[in-house]
Amino acid sequence: MIGSLVATGRRRKLAAGPRKVLIGVAALFAAWVVYANLFTISDPLILGILFVCGIYSIMFAAIGATPAAPDRIPLYDLALMVLSAACGLYFFLNAGAIADRISLLDPFTPTELVAGSALMLLTLEATRRTTGLGLTGVVLLFLAYNLFGSMLPPPFGHGVSDYTYLLDILVFTTDGVFGVPVQVVASYVFLFVMFGTFLSKSGGGEFFFNLAALVTGRSRGGPAKIAVISSGLYGTMSGSPTSDVVATGSITIPVMKRLGYKARFAAAVEVAASTGGSAMPPIMGSAAFILAEYTGVAYREVVTAALIPALLYYLGVFAQVHLRAVKDDLRPSEDEVPTAAQTFRTGWVFLIPIVGIVAALVAGYSPTFTAGVGVLGAVLASMLTRATRLSAWQIVEGFGETTLRILPVAGACAAAGLVIGGLSMTGLGMKAANVILTVSNGEPAVTLIIAAMVTIILGLGMPTPSAYILAAVLVGPALAQLGYPVLQSHLFLLYFAVLSALTPPIAVAALAAAAIADEDPFRIAFSAVRLAAVGFLLPFAFVFNPGLLMLADPFTNVLAAIGGVLATLAIAVSIEGSIGVPMRQVERLILTLAAVAAVFPVLPVALGGMLVILAVLARLTLQVRRRQAANAPG
Known part of the structure; x- marks a missing residue:
């Protein structure tokens, strides 16, 4: 069914x-x-x-x-x-x-x-x-x-x-x-998809994979870490968790299985990493452009605000992958790691369009112009070396394949237009907001939980843009009535629209990974939810603590970022239950509560949470070193 x-x-x-x-x-x-x-x-x-x-x-x-x-x-x-x-x-x-x-x-x-x-x-x-x-x-x-x-x-x-x-x-x-x-979709989404198409055709996908392998491939659990980084880099351009799983997972999942990861966990790593790409700046897939247009917030402000949460999401997935590799003693395979010379011999040219896009965004140019810079940069950069040079027909193919890639997004957004027009005609958006507020009795935390659940339900089996649009028109007014700032509340909805791709019972990204890993998609989806646990908590954190979106004063922003890093590590350790030595349940509970405190927007509470996390992690690290010393030869 x-x-x-x-x-x-x-x-x-x-x-x-x-x-x-x-x-x-x-x-x-x-x-x-x-x-x-x-x-x-x-x-x-x-x-x-x-x-x-x-x-x-x-x-x-x-x-x-x-x-x-x-x-x-x-x-x-x-x-x-x-x-x-x-x-x-x-x-x-x-x-x-x-x-x-x-x-x-x-x-x-x-x-x-x-x-x-x-x-x-x-x-x-x-x-x-x-x-x-x-x-x-x-x-x-x-x-x-x-x-x-x-x-x-x-x-x-x-x-x-x-x-x-x-x-x-x-x-x-x-x-x-x-x-x-x-x-x-007819403007900057189309152009950014074109940028990704040309980058991929000239070998950019392979470069980013090799770059991830160069950075993490020789560490314990290297192939899984490669999947996390490369999928994030690819996902920010594709904006589709499903296509990201297919494109990068066909390489990373078999390698992880060969290293010793179970098929279920290998596929879950790829699903969690691919899903997060739609929230990773600077491109964030197509939904971020719709968010900027719908809310009237400048796209540059959107990607700036989204940077720290995206990095924390991937830090959480990365940390759990590392802890699982330590627990299962999964060693890297040196033969599959490229050298720096191999990676950058021709791949350096792909840094040019990325730098161009970032520079255009920082300079304040429109998303359309920024995307045009990316497309032109990708084509011109490919011409600099023989190995990456595109022929005339490949350029024609790049244009044509862009149109073919945009078909699902265009179909979904045209349909979403029918929904939005009907909602404005009947006023259902405000009625739904009133129902949500009535059910939650106006309690901010309860309203956010209901908003998250409704957004995930709306997104089951749907492309991220459609899920976000429906949530924005149905749930957004309820958050606005409670006084939540526009950018924070809509990023909250965008995150849960993104996460719906890995959430059971449909979990379209897990369905794509199941065929590659030869594993049950439901089992993959539940494992991916566990890996992406930080992603489900982050939106609540940045709604109450704007410092995580760099929307407060510099001191608060820095403190929130530090608290976010420690909280993410604490959640990852608590979920895995080990950093080389088994943890007691009470220690896991303490870390979880301290993680909540570390991102709390009250200075004494946040500092107390950070100190507790540091103390628990220091104690666990000391236990690991004592065990290693006891097991050392002689």
Whole structure:
């Protein structure tokens, strides 16, 4: 049953000729997106129309209707491609009239009614093919609420609305299909995906893997640590835990199993590490761009605030991996670790676009311009050495593959636009916020717990952007009514939208790892949750302690960062129950309570928690050294 909820249409493996045609068309589309974003001032409505309908035309050629769809393109998909193009042409030619019409007052013409209905149906089918029945079912549920919610009793009921009212808001304004989610995907998300595509095609993925191996490969449990670092570096560009697991896990999971890790733990390490990439600056996948656009907070402020929590998340996973390696005495394999010369002989060129992106962000340039710098830097850097140089056709492929990679995100965000438009039409967002506050009785901590649970439930089986968008419009108002600052509350929601990828019962990232590790996905998911425990606690910490997001004064920021590091180490040690010597339950409990105190936003409490952590860890370290001395020869 779960498989049917997350099953998507099959990516077609076209013959050489048709595939080149598809890549060429997709490359032309990508070139237009670059031109529209970097060299023109595009009208948002026109940009949304051309992007959505163009993406749909390519999507129905590239992705079949079912997991068993044939490789050839059947007649019904050709018809959907033509219909998508026809809708795009109609809306483009009539964009001026659509922009000037008065919503809910001007009646529809028969042609407008047909074109609008066709586009809505195309959006639902595109969503089903790219993200599965989970998100599609949610969209249909909200559409049903918009149409028939007037029959419900207060407080959930709303005024009577008919189909034309719904169609007007969702298709003929920029509040629905052509709304903020699609606008973000059509601009800097697309360009950042292009940056990752070119970096990967020229060998950047291998460089980051080798860099992680160089740093950690010779330490105990080295391959697992390589997985943690390389997956984080790759995940910040891909923004998709599932694709990150497939891309890096196909290398790291077999190596970990060969080293001696159980298949369950090896896969869980990869899942936890890949999931965190969507919260790792400087790119943070596509959801961070949507957060910045939705909240009005500058993207530079978002990535700056997200830096310390992301580092703490990976510190927690890294520490647990190390402690498990010490407990099981897993030694590194020197043969699989590259030298510095091997790593940087050609790989140094990939540092150029990364530096360019960071410099552009620090200088205050827009995300769109920053992404353009990254793309240009990746292409030019690849030309500096023979081993990384891209041919003309590889560049065309890079453009085309970017379009194909963006298909699931575009489908999900177009569907999310339908949900957002419907919520604004019925006011369900504020009603949901009032229900949450009523259930929690307005208690801040209880409200946050409910918000976290709702966000995880909304994200089960969904892409991170969709999960965050739904949480932002349904749960965000409740946090706002309690007075939580916008950036803190929305980063809170983003974190749990990200973590939904590894949370049972669906855990899409674990499903991807299960095929590689040959292990049960549920067992992998539960192990990944344990490894990512710090990630589930961090959002609560930075909501109450803004210093963890570097939003307080310098002294408070530094103290919060130190407390965060100690608290993360304490949680990791408490979960694993050993740092070389077994721990008593009371010691684990003390460490957990001290970890909470260390990030508490009251100076005496925080200092007390830090001192307790240091004292317990010092005592355990002394025990380890005494045991080592007792076991030493002679």
